Amino acid sequence: MALEKEIMEKVKQIRVWKPPYNIKIDNPTTFRLLGAGKQGVVFQIDDERCVKIYFENESPIKELNALQLGGKAGICPKVFFWGTNYIVMEYLKVPSLLDYLQNYPLTKDLCRRIIHLLDTFEQLGFNRFDHATRHIYVLPGEGMKAIDVVHVIKKEPVWLPKKLIKGMGEEAELFLDFVKELSPKWYERWTNHPNFESLMESMKKKR
Template sequence: MTEDLLHKVNQIRVWKPETVIEIENPDGFRLIGKGKQGAVFQIDERRCVKIYYHSKSCQRELHTLKLGAKAGICPEIYYWDTQFIVMEYLTAPTLFDYIQQNGMTRELSERLVTLLDTFEQVGFNRFDHSARHIFIMPGDSMKVIDVVHMIKPTPVYLAKKLIGDMGMYGHDFVNFVRELSPKWYGHWSNHWEFEEVMSQLR
């Protein structure tokens, strides 16, 4: 990063006085999104910066991003400090948007099974992720963002968010996974909340 760009990033303030994230962005970087941990800004054509209101969240996500980046499932990391991480800005469609346009296929389900297997291989143990935070990259790969809570004290096997975000296509996805991966289908179907998750798909 150039000194000028680093100076501009350091001028952004993100804080959380109560339950809502507050932002001061004097250089007018485009706000991509904000959530419980902080806010994300696009700083140029290929990079964005996630600024955290709490340094612990920053360090936790940095750790998981590094694990995922080694396996090619998280954005490339360019720079970090105690309160922010500069990373690759993803322009590919999200899984959520992709499904709305193309529906669910066996091939896409197979790619998602591979992604879950990769979660396990890199040390993630929360095997659930929002379809809005999964990007369909060129070729066969996928990348995920917002990974601060991907390592939990107790494994999370039921993919409630992932399946739920698919709406009516969630049924197709689960049926494909039943054929493709008895392991993941078994984790889901044996969970006490599975039937409720499936009943809520619209």
């Protein structure tokens, strides 16, 4: 409890806000800045924990629910505690899928793990499957964990994972071949989507 109180006091010292163009950060603590996005800013607390501080108070409520569901299923970071505008969660000391693919080849086994992650999303009631490779982390063994899960539950399902496919870069077609073999369900959902062909064409033009 003493450590939790100490962390809470330090988190309260950090101010983050989002004017129209640039994110502003006032951080008088020793917490290291990890990154900033649309919902908030993330700082590393220590080797085990990080904190996400949100610009708007409704965002942590949405993400907390998703993190707790995903944490029980083993696909999201563990949540330690939270406040009105922040969540203290597990710091993942493993590479993101984006970084992993820059150092290792895309394999069928890796695709199987991605499909398992998507299947678990669906089982939990998440219906936005467009997760970026930089927000998926490759664990030792068989697992993967996803971060930035504020908007994983939408009014209408987001079936086509544009960010995921784009994140595969030149390996996108190989990725789709593996998915076709391993999970016809996901392959058909993607390739039958009205925006699939335009997505693949746009990727070819960038090569």
